[in-house]
Amino acid sequence: MDRVHLNPPPAADVAERADVHAVAPLLNCLLREVAEPHGESGGRRVYRLPGSDRLLRVLGERRPAEPEVRTDGTWRRIGHTELVKLVADELRRHTGLSNHELPAEMIDSRDAVAALLTARARATPPDDLYLRSEQCLLTGHPHHPAPKARGGGPVAAWLPYAPEAHARFPLTLLGLREDVVVEEGDTSALDALGEAPPGYRLLPAHPWQLDLVGPDLAEAFADGRLVRLGTTGFDAWPTAAIRTLYAPERDLFLKFSLDVRITNDIRRLWRHDLLKLRPTDTAAATALGACDGPAAWLGDRGYRTAGFAFEELAVLVRDGLRGGLLPGATPLLAAGLVEGFEGSPLADAVDPAAWWEAYLAQVVPPALAAFAEHGVVLEAHLQNTLVAVDTDGIPVQALFRDAEGVKLLPDVSRAAGWERLVYCLVVNHLVEIAGALVERRPTLDPWPAVRRELARHDLPEIPDLLSAPTLPGKTNLLLRWTGADGADARYLPLPNPLAGA
Structure with missing residues (x-):
């Protein structure tokens, strides 16, 4: 991470702010998808939860806050943990289905925000305005119940790679034996990231992904299909997508697999998506290139991976910003x-x-x-x-x-x-x-x-x-x-x- 500030925020302040960030998108989901409008009370909007016939009221509309439930004729404030329980109970009644995974993700998302708030108090945002815009999303998707969940792993495993904590870090460089390389499109930018030994091609890796899938690669390292070549001599910055990194020195975006559920999906580069990448990217580039105006497409040029770990080690090469950006913008x-x-x-x-x-x-x-x-x-x-x-x-x-x-x-x-x-x-x-x-x-x-x-x-x-x-x-x-x-x-x-x- 970047330069350090002293005097981290008090734990109570972090907890309160984390609740605010986590409550808003969860309420947005509940109010959009399940609850029914039920008038107003005390300057706040009231909703009925049809599964349990409970009443819920919130402050504000765009980012609802301070949820209260009606209990014994009075309104009682609830925090994020109790809101998660209320939402889970309502969804069980609403759908007839149980789900133990999603409530844990909701709690993980809120705890991740608390860790990010603490880390941000010690870090300095990037000077570059573009990078600052990519790394500012503490709340994240405004209509997702767990927008900041990080797979339930320990904070120490993911925080060094979190855009919201203003992280930046070098890429791990692997040598991939030539006979097991699988690639399509223009991947020449990868070969410029370092130097591979004879008989090998360079394969950059996201260090978090390598930690996640490392045990499955032990045999490949043992028999020489993979070799470790150190790290890049420059840092890459994680963008809002977390697994897509930007290297300003090279004006290059790289998108990796990440075996972690973030919002709705495990964020692997799936084989079926990679195999249709070229026609899809070409169609998008053609469409935007024909537009009457300055709009641009950041092309996904190609991908490289290992035949024995096609999805796990895939890296996608994306156009940088300078080629299509208007001068001075x-x-x-x-x-x-x-x-x-x-x-x-x-x-x-x-x-x-x-x-x-x-x-x-x-x-x-x-x-x-x-x-x-x-x-x-x-x-x-x-x-x-x-x-x-x-x-x-x-x-x-x-x-x-x-x-x-x-x-x-x-x-x-x-x-x-x-x-x-x-x-x-x-x-x-x-x-x-x-x-x-x-x-x-x-x-x-x-x-x-x-x-x-x-x-x-x-x-x-x-x-x-x-x-x-x-x-x-x-x-x-x-x-x-x-x-x-x-x-x-x-x-x-x-x-x-x-x-x-």
């Missing part, structure tokens, strides 16, 4: 703009309405054009979108990433692709940016500008999007409770702010 993670970081242009916008219109003009057209003209469904959510700003903090470019999340028509139906695009772009992305703006400028109505931007595009789905009473909201809580595949998105209807704008 600063890229920022959209999710970081929502959560907030020192120097964020969203917080400092002098004219928030003009800033918002500029933001929409960069983000919306390329996502819609890719779908309409090329059948490419970008996963244009907050964590896969970078928004570049000029020296005045005004958005001037959008950069999209992650071929793994891209869907192509007709591999999915047009209706399913459109639903996914609306969820990623509108519900997960624009709703959250709009909420962050309104929180700072309560007089701003963000939705007429969104309507105007969408209406400029000649897609047959747009009129219905602008008039439909609901939008699709992903059900992360129910998805995890029922044990559904993380890629098997399930949606429920949410009120559509566009319809009344």
Whole structure:
């Protein structure tokens, strides 16, 4: 980690702040997916939990806080631990299913936040504004029950690699015997990371992943299929995705497998995704390259791995920032703009309405054009979108990433692709940016500008999007409770702010 500060925060303060960070997304899930609105009380919104017929009230809307339950005619405040028990009981009644894993993940997520808060008090955020935006996500996904869970392992095992703790570290370098190398695409950047002995190719490894799968590789190290070559002479910075690292000196992103459940999935580079990487990446690059405007695609150039540990040791090479970035522009993670970081242009916008219109003009057209003209469904959510700003903090470019999340028509139906695009772009992305703006400028109505931007595009789905009473909201809580595949998105209807704008 970086430079050290003295005087860590008191344990009681850390515990209280960790509860606040962990309660908000869990409540968001419960209120979106299960609870029923039940009026107001004491200036707070009240909800009925239909499984148990209990009443719950919360403070605030976008990031609900201070949950209270109605007991013996009075409201009683509950903390995160009791909220987890309440949610688990409600879900058992609601679904008829038990799940002992998810409550443990909820507790792990909250405890991870406490560890991150303590670590951040001792570390200095990066000077680079882009890296700061990637490493600011203490709350994380605002509609996931356990957004900061780290697989239940000891803090010492994962904290040195946590972006939220402003970590940076060298990559482990392995030599992979040439006869067991499996690769596709352009992986030449890997060969420049060091020097491999004759008969071997360089294979960088995430040190946390190597700790996780190390025992399974003992035979490969013993018989010489793998050799250890030390570490890189430079640091890589973990981005918000945790397993994707950025090496500024090389302007290179590397995405690794990580055998840890983070949000909905075990974060391996799965074989089936890697095998379809090239056509998907090519389609996304072609679609964005044809756009009328400065939008860019951060291409996934290729991957390298070991034939005997295809998923475990896979590394994916992704384009850096400099090749596609407008001169003088600063890229920022959209999710970081929502959560907030020192120097964020969203917080400092002098004219928030003009800033918002500029933001929409960069983000919306390329996502819609890719779908309409090329059948490419970008996963244009907050964590896969970078928004570049000029020296005045005004958005001037959008950069999209992650071929793994891209869907192509007709591999999915047009209706399913459109639903996914609306969820990623509108519900997960624009709703959250709009909420962050309104929180700072309560007089701003963000939705007429969104309507105007969408209406400029000649897609047959747009009129219905602008008039439909609901939008699709992903059900992360129910998805995890029922044990559904993380890629098997399930949606429920949410009120559509566009319809009344």
